[in-house]
Amino acid sequence: MRGAVLHAPGDVRVEDRDDPKIIEPTDAIIRLSATCICGSDLWSYRGIEEVDGPSPLGHEYAGVVQEVGGQVSRIRPGQFVVGSFFASDNTCELCQAGYQSSCIHREPLGAEGAQAEFLRVPLADGTLVATPDLPPDDLVPSLLAASDVLGTGWFGAVAADVGPRTTVAVVGDGAVGLLGVLAARQLGAERIIAMSRHQPRQQLAVGFGATDIVEERGDDGVARIKELTGGLGAHSVIEAVGTQESMLQAIRSTRPGGHVGYVGVAHGVELPGEELFFSHVHLHGGPAPVRRFLPELIDLIWNRRIDPGKVFDLQLPIDEAAEGYRAMDERRAIKVLLRP
Numbered sequence: 001m002r003g004a005v006l007h008a009p010g011d012v013r014v015e016d017r018d019d020p021k022i023i024e025p026t027d028a029i030i031r032l033s034a035t036c037i038c039g040s041d042l043w044s045y046r047g048i049e050e051v052d053g054p055s056p057l058g059h060e061y062a063g064v065v066q067e068v069g070g071q072v073s074r075i076r077p078g079q080f081v082v083g084s085f086f087a088s089d090n091t092c093e094l095c096q097a098g099y100q101s102s103c104i105h106r107e108p109l110g111a112e113g114a115q116a117e118f119l120r121v122p123l124a125d126g127t128l129v130a131t132p133d134l135p136p137d138d139l140v141p142s143l144l145a146a147s148d149v150l151g152t153g154w155f156g157a158v159a160a161d162v163g164p165r166t167t168v169a170v171v172g173d174g175a176v177g178l179l180g181v182l183a184a185r186q187l188g189a190e191r192i193i194a195m196s197r198h199q200p201r202q203q204l205a206v207g208f209g210a211t212d213i214v215e216e217r218g219d220d221g222v223a224r225i226k227e228l229t230g231g232l233g234a235h236s237v238i239e240a241v242g243t244q245e246s247m248l249q250a251i252r253s254t255r256p257g258g259h260v261g262y263v264g265v266a267h268g269v270e271l272p273g274e275e276l277f278f279s280h281v282h283l284h285g286g287p288a289p290v291r292r293f294l295p296e297l298i299d300l301i302w303n304r305r306i307d308p309g310k311v312f313d314l315q316l317p318i319d320e321a322a323e324g325y326r327a328m329d330e331r332r333a334i335k336v337l338l339r340p
């Protein structure tokens with residue numbers, strides 16, 4: 001099969017890889033209808049995360065089940081399925097509490113490399129959620145978005161305790177931040193402030209439900225959020241970047257008693273203890289337990305209540321994955337969908 005492989009920072013090649021096979025009786029093999037490039041893939045592409053020899057790329061996937069192992073009972077060949085970037089049994093105590101991305105049996109899908117034609121999914125019964133039927137082609141991008149960016153933005157909003165009558169600020173205008181806006185809207189937020197200085201992203205944010213745009217960043221951004229919230233700060237702040245600046249911007253934009261939901265993968269973030277102590281801010285985040293939200297998100301997409309697939313502003317055949325990485329790295333594209 002064809003699959004994208006990272007050889008060194010900036011060096012993505014699409015090459016022949018071995019077709020995945022059933023290894024454990026709980027595995028499934030799916031044929032990908034679509035896959036995509038994640039903002040978190042850029043950390044290794046940019047050399048900020050170490051690249052240790054050629055590594056298959058990709059952890060976002062939606063497609064049709066080809067084959068299942070002998071112990072898989074809930075998922076059947078022919079079904080269209082969506083899964084998340086961690087395989088999970090969905091039965092252990094942590095899964096049952098809604099933290100499938102900390103499942104005691106979790107396995108990272110990134111190691112399998114989802115930017116390819118086929119993918120082995122471990123713990124298929126726990127990991128995969130089937131759609132009611134084979135989807136029409138125009139729903140595939142939105143269903144793929146549920147695999148990570150929508151699920152992650154949604155968790156950011158839930159972790160930030162977004163609810164009716166809340167004011168929400170979103171730090172980060174990548175796909176996760178934009179879908180955090182969509183999630184906040186669905187969860188009933190009254191006011192949603194998107195922090196972005198890029199016009200096409202601002203437009204998308206407004207389309208997803210943002211009521212205000214703040215272009216300033218850092219201390220100036222915090223000051224603008226305070227200005228817009230009677231000097232208090234937002235009730236809920238979604239942090240979708242993962243840098244020192246964005247994390248402090250999120251914490252400082254939150255009112256005492258408010259909540260930060262942080263879903264940007266943290267790189268070099270160090271929190272000042274004393275400031276945190278006096279801030280009275282709740283912090284919750286981490287790798288999103290996307291599996292918790294998948295049934296609800298698939299239902300919203302299937303019934304065309306939400307259209308998260310709009311975050312894909314560039315679609316390429318998988319053989320052109322390298323161009324997709326360049327486009328995201330240079331911020332020419334918000335999110336790139338790859339068609340195997």
Ligand SMILES: [Zn+2]
Nearest residue numbers: 090092095103
């Ligand atoms: Zn589990």
